[in-house]
Amino acid sequence: MKINIATFIMLLTPLLSHAQKVYTLDECVSLALEQNLEIGNSLYDQLLYDEQVKEVKRTALPKIGFGAEYDLYTQLPTTVIPSSAFSPEAEGYAAASFGTPHQSTYALQLEQVIFDPSLNVGIKAAQTINEMGEIQYVQTKENITFRVASTYYNAQVVAKQIEMLEDNSQSLDTLIASTRMMMQSGLVNTTDVDRLVINKSSLDNHTATLQADYIYLINSLKLLLNMDTDEGLTIEHQLNPGLSALSFQDAFHYENRSEVQLLNKQKEVLDLQEKQINSGYLPHLSAVASYGVMGYGDQSENYYEHYDFSYVGLKLNWMLFDGMVKSSQKTQKKIEMKQLNAQLEMTQRSIENERINALSKLKVHQREVANQKQSMELATNIYQNIQMQYSEGVVGVQEIIESENELTEAQTNYLNSWVRLQQAKLDLAKAEGHLLTHYN
Numbered sequence: 001m002k003i004n005i006a007t008f009i010m011l012l013t014p015l016l017s018h019a020q021k022v023y024t025l026d027e028c029v030s031l032a033l034e035q036n037l038e039i040g041n042s043l044y045d046q047l048l049y050d051e052q053v054k055e056v057k058r059t060a061l062p063k064i065g066f067g068a069e070y071d072l073y074t075q076l077p078t079t080v081i082p083s084s085a086f087s088p089e090a091e092g093y094a095a096a097s098f099g100t101p102h103q104s105t106y107a108l109q110l111e112q113v114i115f116d117p118s119l120n121v122g123i124k125a126a127q128t129i130n131e132m133g134e135i136q137y138v139q140t141k142e143n144i145t146f147r148v149a150s151t152y153y154n155a156q157v158v159a160k161q162i163e164m165l166e167d168n169s170q171s172l173d174t175l176i177a178s179t180r181m182m183m184q185s186g187l188v189n190t191t192d193v194d195r196l197v198i199n200k201s202s203l204d205n206h207t208a209t210l211q212a213d214y215i216y217l218i219n220s221l222k223l224l225l226n227m228d229t230d231e232g233l234t235i236e237h238q239l240n241p242g243l244s245a246l247s248f249q250d251a252f253h254y255e256n257r258s259e260v261q262l263l264n265k266q267k268e269v270l271d272l273q274e275k276q277i278n279s280g281y282l283p284h285l286s287a288v289a290s291y292g293v294m295g296y297g298d299q300s301e302n303y304y305e306h307y308d309f310s311y312v313g314l315k316l317n318w319m320l321f322d323g324m325v326k327s328s329q330k331t332q333k334k335i336e337m338k339q340l341n342a343q344l345e346m347t348q349r350s351i352e353n354e355r356i357n358a359l360s361k362l363k364v365h366q367r368e369v370a371n372q373k374q375s376m377e378l379a380t381n382i383y384q385n386i387q388m389q390y391s392e393g394v395v396g397v398q399e400i401i402e403s404e405n406e407l408t409e410a411q412t413n414y415l416n417s418w419v420r421l422q423q424a425k426l427d428l429a430k431a432e433g434h435l436l437t438h439y440n
Contacts, residue, residue, distance in 0.1 A: 021234070022234045022235065022236055023233065023234065023235055023236075024235075024236055025148075025149060025152045025153075025235075025236075025439070026439070028148050028152055028221065028225060028235070029145050029148050029149065029439050031225045032144050032145070032148045032224050032225050032226075033141055033144065033145070035225055035226035035227075036144050036224060036225065036226055037226055038140055038143075038144060039137075039140050039141055039144055042136060042137045042140040042141075043137060045133055045136065045137070046130075046133045046134060046137050048133075049129060049130040049132075049133035049134075050130060052126055052129070052130070053123075053126045053127055053129075053130050055126075056119075056122050056123050056125075056126040057123055057126075059113075059119060059122075060113055060116075060119055060123075062110060062111065062112045063110070063111045063112070064108070064109070064110050065108075065109045065111075066106075066107070066108050066109070067105070067106070067107050067109065067292075068104075068105065068106045068107075069104065069105045070102075070103075070104045071102075071103045071104070072101060072102055073099070073100075073101045073102075073103070074101075076097040076098070076099055076100075076101065077097065077099075078095050078096070078097050079095070079096055079097070079098060080093050080094070080095055080096075081093065081094060081096060082094075099296065100296040100297055100298045100303070101297070101298055101299070102295070102296070102297035102298065102299065102304065103294070103295065103296055103297075104293075104294070104295040105292060105293070105294050105295075106292050106293045106295075107290050107291065107292025107293075107309075108290065108291050108292060109288070109289070109290045110288065110289040110290070111286050111287070111288050111289075111315070112286060112287045112288075113284075113285075113286050114285045114286055114287055114314075115283070115284065115285040116284045116285075116286075117279035117282050117284075118276050118279040118280060118284075120279075121272055121275045121276040121279055122276060124272050125269055125272040125273060125276065128265055128268045128269050128272060129265075129269060131265055132262060132265040132266065132269070135258050135261045135262045135265060136258075136262065138258050138436070139258045139259075139262070141436060142258060142430070142435045142436060144224060145435045145436060145439050146426060146430055146435060147224055148221065148224050148225070148439075149422075149426055149439050150423065150426060151217055151220050151221045151224065152221060152235060153419050153422040153423065153426075154217055154419060155214060155217035155218060155221060155235055156235060156236065156237060156239060156419075157239070157415045157416070157418060157419045158210050158213050158214045158217060159214055159235070159237040160237055160239055160415055161210055161411065161412065161415050162207055162210045162211060162214060163237065164408075164411045164415075165203055165206060165207045165210070165408065165411075166207065168203060168404060168407065168408060169200060169203050169204055169207065171383075171387070171404075172196060172199065172200040172203065172404065173200070175196055175387065175390070175400060176193065176196045176197060176200065178391060179192055179193050179196055179397065180193055187393065188397065192396070192397040195397055195398075195401060196397060196400070196401070199401050199404065199405075203404075203408070218233055218235070221233065221235070239415075239418055252355070252432055254348050254351060256432060256433030256434070257347075257351055257431075257433040258433065259347050259351070260344065260347060260348065260351070263340060263343060263344045263347060264344070266340055267337065267340050267341075267344075270333055270336055270337050270340065271337075273333055274330055274333040274334075277326050277329045277330050277333065278326075278330070280319060280322070280326050281319070281326065282318075283316055283317065283318035284316070284317045284318070285314060285315070285316050286314070286315045287312070287313075287314060287315075288312070288313050288314070288315050289310075289311070289312040289313075290309075290310060290311055291308075291309075291310040292308070292309055292310070293306050293307070293308055293309070294306065294307050294309060295307075351431060354427065354430070354431040355428065355431040355432060357427075358424055358427035358428035358430075358431045359428060361420070361424040361427065362421070362424040362425060362428055364424075365417060365420045365421035365424050366421060368417040368420070368421070369414070369417045369418055369421050371417075372410070372413045372414040372417040372418075373414055375410050375413065375414070376407075376410040376411055376413070376414040378410075379403075379406050379407040379409075379410035379411075380407060380410075382403055382406070382407075383403045383404060383406070383407045386399050386400055386403040387400065426439075
């Protein structure tokens with residue numbers, strides 16, 4: 001079956017039917033940062049962290065409570081008191097019951113923290129965790145940016161490869177037509193025509209496979225952009241150089257990487273947690289106040305009276321000995337800090353290795369693209385010359401097929417080298433922590 005550009009466009013309907021705009025890479029990245037569901041979910045996490053900070057801060061506000069209690073004594077409690085309380089000369093003890101069968105209490109209570117070192121440290125720790133959430137939000141944006149750019153570049157290459165194969169296929173159509181005319185004149189035989197048709201069929205099958213790959217990549221890009229599958233999305237097919245080569249930066253700081261920022265924040269949290277443990281050795285002081293009503297009654301005597309009460313005071317809590325629990329907790333935090341320091345060192349070494357490898361690949365692929373482009377141009381010239389020689393009867397159909405295959409291979413090699421170069425740029429931007437700066 002003959003497959004050409006018109007057929008390709010039909011296959012992409014409704015992919016292209018509603019397209020009004022050609023999206024650049026920067027536009028796709030911006031759209032993803034606005035609409036991507038992973039980024040939106042990460043933003044919800046950030047909102048949760050904000051509320052957690054508010055929660056900790058609000059523990060410093062006054063606490064107001066109301067309590068009520070009603071008791072019906074079926075038997076009043078007995079108290080033993082010295083008999084001398086009733087008669088100075090009496091000896092021994094006497095049992096007595098006080099109160100009424102019906103008793104009730106209603107009280108409004110207020111407590112305000114005056115001094116609580118662990119609360120202040122807890123607020124700082126919550127704020128630091130909130131900052132960690134902000135870094136994780138940036139990390140999510142970086143990951144989405146990387147995936148969008150990588151998918152976009154691959155889709156560009158496939159689209160360009162389809163375009164080149166379509167051109168080659170049309171060129172073979174012309175050759176097949178002219179070869180059939182030559183066959184009618186007796187200059188070539190049927191076998192030559194058949195070989196060209198077979199070669200074109202293989203080319204068209206390859207094109208059809210690439211068309212399916214292109215649709216898959218576009219749908220993957222839509223998913224990253226949170227677009228409906230039936231919504232039109234057209235990208236640039238022209239292989240622009242994109243970013244200029246990112247050079248090695250001697251002034252690079254590891255803190256540009258969100259991974260390092262996150263580990264440093266984790267160290268801050270651990271340090272604050274250790275301070276919070278230490279604050280547990282200090283006293284906690286609160287002001288308290290209460291106002292209430294106590295009621296006493298006896299149904300048998302048709303009696304029930306209420307009496308107000310109120311008080312203000314200070315409440316002090318001071319743990320003098322906790323069985324060495326805090327000491328064990330502090331030791332754990334010190335061990336965790338050592339682990340974080342080791343992890344930070346490993347991360348920095350990994351980042352440096354990423355930078356070196358990305359820069360090395362960038363230099364290699366820059367040369368590779370230049371060489372493959374030259375090879376593709378040479379293969380194009382050779383193919384065109386062979387076509388002329390074939391029409392003049394100087395060469396046979398085998399040379400045509402070989403030169404066409406060489407051209408297709410050269411085109412594929414060039415496109416593969418181009419996408420590897422873009423991937424190297426992506427890797428270097430990621431290694432240096434500049435993804436959001438360069439691709440948005």
